[in-house]
Amino acid sequence: MTQDNAFISFRNVNKFYGKFQAIKDVSMDIGHGEFFSLLGASGCGKTTLLRMLAGFESVSSGEIYIDGQPMSGVPPHHRPVNMVFQNYAIFPHLNVRDNIAYGLRKQKLPRAKRNDMVEEMLELIKLPEYGDRKATQLSGGQRQRIALARALILKPKVLLLDEPLGALDKQLREQMQLELRALQKTVGITFVFVTHDQEEALTLSDRIAVMAEGRDLQVDTPTRLYENPKTREVASFIGTMNFFDGTVTSLKGDTAVIKVDGLGEVSASMGAVPLLAGDSVNVAIRPEKFVLTDEKPDGVQYCVKGQLNNAAYLGERSHYYISVDGVSKPVAVSAQNRERAQETETQSRPVWLSWNSAAIVVLKD
Ligand SMILES: Nc1ncnc2c1ncn2[C@@H]1O[C@H](COP(=O)(O)OP(=O)(O)OP(=O)(O)O)[C@@H](O)[C@H]1O
Ligand SMILES: [Mg+2]
Known part of the structure; x- marks a missing residue:
């Protein structure tokens, strides 16, 4: 328009x-x-x-x-x-x-x-x-x-x-x-x-x-x-969003390599935001873009270990809150309940979060 x-x-x-x-x-x-x-x-x-x-x-x-x-x-x-x-x-x-x-x-x-x-x-x-x-x-x-x-x-x-x-x-x-x-x-x-x-x-x-x-x-x-x-x-106004603090370490074309607190090093498309090495950024990931597993996943681009400390069952989907070392707020994850469940497992336990670079939105700090 x-x-x-x-x-x-x-x-x-x-x-x-x-x-x-x-x-x-x-x-x-x-x-x-x-x-x-x-x-x-x-x-x-x-x-x-x-x-x-x-x-x-x-x-x-x-x-x-x-x-x-x-x-x-x-x-x-x-x-x-x-x-x-x-x-x-x-x-x-x-x-x-x-x-x-x-x-x-x-x-x-x-x-x-x-x-x-x-x-x-x-x-x-x-x-x-x-x-x-x-x-x-x-x-x-x-x-x-x-x-x-x-x-x-x-x-x-x-x-x-x-x-x-x-x-x-x-x-x-x-x-x-x-x-x-x-x-x-x-x-x-x-x-x-x-x-x-x-x-x-x-x-x-x-x-x-x-x-x-x-x-x-x-x-x-x-x-x-x-x-x-x-x-x-x-x-943050539209839907739920997880924010992580990061610093741009290097740039290659329109891909930025970012060191993210708690998540480690990721690469992501810059989109419309022009960035320079050394810039402080917010790395944003929607709750449904994470995959939650009990075991360490194979063949994924990125993963990190965390501790499940809260879960809410909402029928078609459940919300999980995971604490990750180096991340100030628990990470919100939402998952579709594809399998018919007996109970949502809410007890605190170690879990793995995985995601890929397409899930990452880079926002200037
Ligand atoms: N006639 C007026 N005189 C002075 N201030 C006004 C007048 N009309 C609106 N405002 C103020 O302008 C701002 C915007 O008001 P507006 O009615 O456009 O909000 P809105 O987005 O429609 O809100 P809502 O979702 O509550 O209807 C508010 O802070 C309101 O107090
Ligand atoms: Mg109005």
Whole structure:
């Protein structure tokens, strides 16, 4: 995604509320038809960014472009966007049909045309029989779908969704995630989706912007964010990550030889980070990239002996915590429970950890 083929562009956008800076120099591009998520902890500026895109909030400096047009001075109702809010405000005194048609009331449409559009929306959200239901006689998930239909009927080019699934329980939430994704593919419009739930962002998105304290830390596909985080902050925000301290001893092409505390000498691809011999680095390895064995393994690239001191059984997989000499925190390892087990063996015992260079992510200290 470049600025040239972007549908939405943020260029050096800053936002101040008085002296407090809520958004700090954000630049990013969102493609046409993309399912794009803003992911970050509470208070990092996700809603602020969305509200500036919708025009409910002004930018303090910088510019937002939609379809090549600068949005400064363009009021919300003249922007090709529509927003679905965190606590889906559907009107309790209206039935489902009138709720969905609400935004159309200012457009002078023939009644028959309007009814057709509503029926089409009811089909799309898989509630075809619900037109006459009162809004108060709906489940949370159904209400959420009505809120979506009410936004989609106006055929916006961009739909902004601020934690639309936040109020739903886990099961309904997972079902709605799949429906939302399918719906987005059907209608083909650009979604900008806000969540603080990393699993939700990974499941739904084409790309994700990871945010912290008003900044965009990394914008990437779910796979690249997980497998190739660019900073320690992103690596620890998405999933679980083990970090080890290391020093670069030599370089050969784009491979670095690193002396790692507790693990010994490893070689790993530098990726995007330019390194020099003598640099202090963080070596990062995901828990599932380690293999745990009771005996010293044969034919592996790297292995180290440790002491299992904690285990947790989670059904499909188990988590193990292994202390290794020279490593300050226990190493987290996760393993799929392929064999049907009688009991997870939790008693402390010596174990071997093995891994290979492809598992290693090198991050500058
Ligand atoms: N109108 C305002 N005046 C002053 N500060 C504000 C205002 N709106 C938001 N803020 C502050 O800006 C920061 C970002 O707020 P924002 O609502 O964008 O966070 P968020 O990422 O959406 O958080 P959450 O996940 O809790 O919804 C917060 O520190 C918040 O307190
Ligand atoms: Mg918010």
